[in-house]
Amino acid sequence: MFAKVSRFVGEVKGELRKANWPWEADPKVKGFKKYKELTDSTVVVLIATILLAGFVSAWDFICTYVLNFITSFGH
Template sequence: MVLGLASVVALGWVWARQRKRVASFLAEVSGELKKCSWPWEPQEKGARRYRELIDSTVVVAISSVLLAAVVTFADFLLIRVVGFLTRLHL
């Protein structure tokens, strides 16, 4: 609670002291964000609006699962190989 209050006071102090600079920065950020290419169609409505975003998310999720499977298999295999080699007592 005290930390939150201190944060609000600090932000208020910065805003009061640097109002023009902060406002200028926020205006520049807003201008730059308008130039960005966002992954949705503004004319579409509902879930169709986010089709590209949803498709990209599905691709990332599937890729992550496949990578996890490959790493798990490689780990299992290496554990078996190293275990076998250390039992040979060369």
């Protein structure tokens, strides 16, 4: 069992070394400049999430208004 776990951990380490990490690999780059790609991607995701939430909220409001208007004829 320990051999399987050890082999698994070794394979995970090997795959993680192959990964393209979203920060600068150059040790000369310091501070927030090192994480420029990461911060840019985070900002894009946040903006997209806010826009999607606004779109869904607007459609929810419109559908609710339309359904309330249609069902008001039954009263």
